[in-house]
Amino acid sequence: MGRPCCYKQKLRKGLWSPEEDEKLINHITKYGHGCWSSVPKLAALQRCGKSCRLRWINYLRPDLKRGTFSQQEENLIIQLHSLLGNKWSQIASRLPGRTDNEIKNLWNSSIKKKLRQKGIDPDTHNKLLSVVENEEKVSAISMNIEKASEGSGELNFVESHENSNYGIQTDKPKSSLVTMTMDGYPSNTTTSAAPLTHEFFLERFVTTHETSTASCNKPLELASYLSFRQLNYGSNIGLSMNSNTNNLLFNSKNSEMFTHQFNSTITNDNILTSPIAAVASNDSMRNGNSTSIELQRNSSFFDSNAFSWGTADYDKSEKEANIHPSVTDPEDIKWFEYLHTQLLPGNAITNNQITQDLYSEKSSIQFTTQGSLSTWLQNQQQQPSLQTANIYNKHSQRIPDAFGQFS
DNA sequence: AACAAATTCAACCGCGCGCTA
């Protein structure tokens, strides 16, 4: 339980003197810190072990970066905070050379203020809503994608960042479907743009499943590969549809800083444990001219840490979810190596993990919407570069692959 | 120049978790 660490008398408190710093540095560089509680004695310091530890971690460690935070670092912090909340140590683990204390201070002293000035609630990362916007937040987000080119047979969608907070358009709905409707033919519909940043996927998905299970009358194999980068809230994610394969493709362009990816196979059986519950439109909805996909945030999945950015959590989720990192992009390789060498010691890639070229130029998320495994498998054979043999198994288990990348 | 207010940030505090006896 919590105890005052400096209950013993004669222990110094407050700022450290250069002499004390020197003693601590000399001791740790010679012998390592070992048991922190024994450090003060061994280093001849009138401090408690806790104080020594803090001083070393936050100030004396040789690998600290120091200096002001770059804009990229700030963006990354905001992004990670939107995902992790006040998990400063987890956020710090993604920022080499930065400490949780430093990040926490930056957040409280600077970033919070900046976000508020932009009309963003730093706690929720949602726009501070007017009453009207508040009403909007409970309604479904709908996207109607107009067929852009009959010749190419592709549908294109480019997100709009208007009225959105770095890509987040509305407050997190308490319970509503996130619905994307693709109209595959030019006869109808306008385009109502909605944000497609990773927050869109991670935060917009709601917590109920009633509709999904009710409307899903056949298994849907959803193989998704999603890359989220560019933390400056300027991500450029497109959506297109290939009429030949009936695949819906998300394309993330201009990616620079950040990657999140996952592969999932979702069926009725595992829909409640998948990172994104994808609901195949039923036949009445799929009238040949349009396909509707409803995506839901699955609270049980997210809240159980199966989806996580933490090192320990990554390890956990990897074991639980049979994760298959799949990276070939040089930037991602860099991150991937970093993740597994720096952040995940002992968590090397296992031989059943694939390292296929999942994206060479663009990052994409691919949904197979035909509701049959054969479609997906056939598509994989046609696209060896997207081969993800382990995405589907006979048990239709989810295979999320979650990790981030920053440069 | 002097003072006050605001900001920064190092350090402390208390709690919870995991390990061990």
Added chain:
DNA sequence: CTAGCGCGCGGTTGAATTTGT
């Protein structure tokens, strides 16, 4: 099973510094 202990985390404090008047 439980208590003791060490450690790490997140929240908070307050001294030092900067900025504004």
